[in-house]
Amino acid sequence: MTSSAVPLPPLPRLPVAVPRSGVSTEARVALRQLVGDLDRAIALAFRDGADAAVLAQRRSESVTRIVAHVWMACLGEVGDAALFAIGGFGRGLLFPYSDIDLLALVQHADASRLRALEQCFATFWDIGLKVGHAVRDPAQCKTLAAAEASVFTSLLDARRLAGDPALDASLRAIVEAPDMWPPQAYLQARLAERDARYARFDDTAYNLEPNLKDGPGGLRTLDSLRWLGRRLAHAADFPDMVTEGLLDPAECDTLLQAEATLRRYRFALHLEARRPEERLLFDYQRALAAQLGFEDEHERNLGVEQFMQGYYRAASQVERLGWQIAERFVEMLEPPSVAQPVGADFVRYGARVAVCDPDLFTHRPAALVDIFIARLDQKGVIGFTADTMRRVHQATAAMGTQLADDPQVLASFLQLLRHGAPAVDALWRMNRHGLLAAILPAFGKVFGRMQYDLFHVYTVDEHTLRVLRNVARFADASTQAEFPLACEVWATLPKPEVLLLAALFHDIAKGRGGDHSVLGEEDARSFGRKLGLPEEDIERVAWLVRWHLLMSTTAQRQDITDPDVVHRFAESVAGRERLGQLYLLTIADIIGTSPRLWNAWKDRLLADLYTATRYALRREAKPSSGAVARVQVCREQAMALLMADGNDRMAVERLWDSFPMVSFLRHRPEQIAWQSAQILSGQGKLPLISVNPLSVRGSTELFVYAPDRDGLFANVTAMLDRLHFSVMEARVLSSPDGKAMDTFALLEAETQKPASPERAEELQQRLHRALLQSAQIMPSRRSMSRHLKHFQMTPRIDFKQSDGRTQMALVCSDRPGLLAAVTQVMMACEVRVHDARIATFGERVEDFFQLTDRRNEPLSETQQQRLWQALRERIGPQSLSA
Structure with missing residues (x-):
């Protein structure tokens, strides 16, 4: 019916x-x-x-x-x-x-x-x-x-x-x-209210749980436009604004269609929530999608994602037109100043650019891009006149994807990209007019496309634009203190358009059902050829799109202190220019995915991998991976640091006789020197708990030196959980004389920042008191957040034998105290942990452990099965919801 x-x-x-x-x-x-x-x-x-x-x-x-x-x-x-x-x-x-x-x-x-x-x-x-x-x-x-x-x-x-x-x-x-x-005062008041309201939602309609009423592009935006129309132009509704020349018929239809979508969603949300709820919370999204007839197409195009895409598209259209109509009201009340020519096709009225010929975009479509270039080249310009904005939108809508095959349009687009960082602002504005999606139809397909998880905070198109903006920040001298290495690398890039194109295409194929990196690589090659890029530049863009996740996965999932890991990564990158481009794209991608993902730990981790790889690329032959040579280099550098601080060489040598050789392979010289100094100053008192609030790796470093015993690692992680620390990395070693030498890289769980000196002192004292007792420390019991409850998954656990140990990869839903719970299970299953790398991606955790049994032998099939079953029971969806 x-x-x-x-x-x-x-x-x-x-x-x-x-x-x-x-x-x-x-x-x-x-x-x-x-x-x-x-x-x-x-x-x-x-x-x-x-x-x-x-x-x-x-x-x-x-x-x-x-x-x-x-x-x-x-x-x-x-x-x-x-x-x-x-x-x-x-x-x-x-x-x-x-x-x-x-x-x-x-x-x-x-x-x-x-x-x-x-x-x-x-x-x-x-x-x-x-x-x-x-x-x-x-x-x-x-x-x-x-x-x-x-x-x-x-x-x-x-x-x-x-x-x-x-x-x-x-x-x-x-x-x-x-x-x-009066009209001028009322306009300013309404615009101020809009700006304050939008600021509460991070100035974007693309939030994971958007507000249908008050968020950017929400129903309140439409109400505000009607109020302005009534007060400033005696136009009570959008059709009346068409009569008054404030809207064209197509814009009016767009607003009314978007409003119908928002009203439908709001009506359904009220009924589902049984209260005046205006936020599309995770609690309701799946049920609303089913109720409104959205079905899963495949695992990468879920019904709930299609449902949310409908919202994002409607809200973005309202937001975009809302800004344009507000500009028209401003211009209506402030008549333009005297015109100044800007080249042959454009003219400037004060701080706004306009076209000389009203039909310019129809006669010469490339002018649609050229006017954005003119805006960049003109100092003091803040935008276009209201009439010009409308003509840009109308021409874009009329020509659509024909623009994608127009050689002159593509030539202008390439010229824009070659402006480097300033081009990013133009791309952002072109997107608001629908011009970017017309020139790049594949980008239009991800317009409003969400990913139903907590890792990707923004829709694909919003994420892409944020990645581009992050790239542009590396060219800004004011960010030197925040991104010193990235700014240095940016300055060495000969062709910034290569990196900008890679950022544009890196996620462009999401939602199609295949590997978005592979599909995006094909799109990038095709578009590069249409642009007329040199073949070597096309290859660079395509490679960056295909491998844009390589650096982050290598840094977070592998041991980058291992020269073999760095060498394999260097072989994949195969060039310093490509390394620099990948480094910048990786940082921009992480920050653009979610602001909470970036921290000093990841900053240092990526910088270390970049530096080590650049050094490896300077060498013509494969670096020696001999353990003896690596140990000797580390010992010499650590000894030099200790001697500079006045330590006795013979005392250090005696101490190092009790160090396992692997500690010199796993740790940096600075870590060895610090740990050695702490042990020497402790004068044999055990357990020794030392905390460095801010280590060279951008995290808080915890060193535990104590008589080795089963359950020690589980007790430490339980106390860290009680104190609300996140473990980024753990190195668990045993000395020949029976001492545990465990090292943890930590961040504050709430802020993802290193600990303050006061918190470091608290950690040292409480952990020391706890380890003096033999009792098992249990992790604190904390309820799971509302968000996490909606993203549970069955744990995926894989085992692999390597170098006399069992490597276990654990992919599961995040929750408070997860690592502590995992180590408690391992202790109960009589499993020892020798190394751990921890990585969290939104609601998903990907942890890697090196394990043995109590005899330091690899786990048997039976032991693996027992551990697998125990972990699934402890951290699976049923126990999480309990």
Whole structure:
């Protein structure tokens, strides 16, 4: 059944004669039943396919009758009081759980009148209507409206429901007063409100749990445009703005279609949440997607992702047009200045660029890109005139993907990219006009595409633009302190357009069902040839797209202190220029995925891999990976550091006799020197707990030197969990004389920053006291966050034998205390941990361990099966939800 064919709930039938004495108990019960029947009928009609806006109007009409009925019962025919609907109710729309905003306007609020009003509002609540109300006289309304633009705006929507018709004129007099929020003042107030509201949502519509009402591009944005149209141009709705020249018909249709989507989603969300919820929380997204008919296409195009893509596309269209229309209002109130020529095709009015020929974009489509280049080249320019913005949008919509095959357009696009970092701002603005997707159709396919996880905070297109902006930051001298190495590398790049193209294409193939890196590589090659890039540049872009995850996975999942790991990575990169490009793309990608993913630990980790690889690329032959040579180099460098601090060589040599050789292979000379100094200064007292708040690796380093015993590693991780530290890396070694030499790289769990000196001292003291006791330390019990509960997965556990040990890869859902829980299971299964690398990607954890049994032998098949089963029982979805 189509939405137009779905029968609407009937308007409520109410008694014609209403007693002045108020609403009786029996009448209240009947009215409450009526309200309940109405809401159930509206919900059923929506689920049968009725239009959300039509149903919201029907609910408003029905509630209007009920409210007027109660008003008459409580106040009767009064001559100096009236009841007005404001807010959404004033506009004639009531979503299932929306508040019913009311204004009682009274000339004289005496005691009897106030009692009648109290009875009226109490009755509304008694019969199931959630009302928000205010009682004011006209003078108070005028004073508040003059002081607050929000109050003035609410009066624009005021609609009388009952009472004295003469009070309509009182409100109109307030709204229409010439000195009451003149157009310029009202525009500034509304724009300030928009900016403050958007700032609460990180200035983007692309949040994982967006707000349908108040977020950027939400329904409030549409309401604001209508308020501005009414106050500034006497245009009450979008069709009226077309008549006034503020919108063209296509833009009007786009706004109305986007609004229909947002209203439909909001209506469904209210029904699903059973309350006035405006946020598309994870709690509801899957259920709403199913309810609205979205189905999984394949594992990389889930129904919930399609559902959210519908929201993001609608919200981004509203946000984009909202900015443009606001600019048109600004320009309408501020006539352009004297024109100054900008080349042959453009002209400048103050800080805005315009076209000389209104039909320029039709005659010469490449001018669509050229005008963005002109904006970059003109100092002090902040944008285009409103008319020019509209023409850019109209021309882009008319020509569509034809632009992708126009040689002159592509030549201009390449010219833009060769501007380097400044081109990123132009690409961002081109995206707002739909021009980027027209030139690059594959980018249009990921417009609004979300990935249903906690790792990817933004949609693919928003993420891509943020990656580009991060790349551009490396060219900004003001970021030198934050990204010293990245800024240095950027300055060496001969062709920045290669990196910009790689950033544009690195995720462009997501959602197609295959490996996005492989598919993106093909797209990059094809587009590079269309641009006319030299073949070597095409190969560089394609390689970067194909291997854009290589550096981050190598750094986080492998031991980059191992020369063989660095050598294999260097062989894959095969050149310093490509290494620099990959390094910059990797940093920009991580930060652009989620701001919480970037920390000093990853900064240092990637910088170390970059430096080690650059050194390896300078060598012509494969570096020696002989263990003896590597140990000797590390010993010499560590000894030099210790001697410089006044330590006795013979004492150091005696100490090192008890160090396992592998410690000189696994640790940097600085770590060996620090650990050695701590042991020497401890004068044999055990356990020795040393904490370096900020190590050279950008993390807090914990060193535990104690008599080795089974369960020690589990106890340490349990205490770290209790103290809210995240373990980034763990090195578990045993000395020949029976000492545990465990090293942990830590960050604060909440901030992902190294510990303060005070926190480092707390960690040292509490862990020392705990290890003096032989009792097992249990991790703290903390509930899982609401977000994590929606992204549980069955743990994937793989075993592999290597170098006399069992390597275990664990991929599972994150949760508080996960590592502590895993080590408790290992202890119970009589498994020893010798090395651990910890990596968290949103809601997914990917940890790697080197294990043996209690005899330091690799795990047998039986032991592996026992550990596998125990881990699945402890950290699987069922126990997580318990």
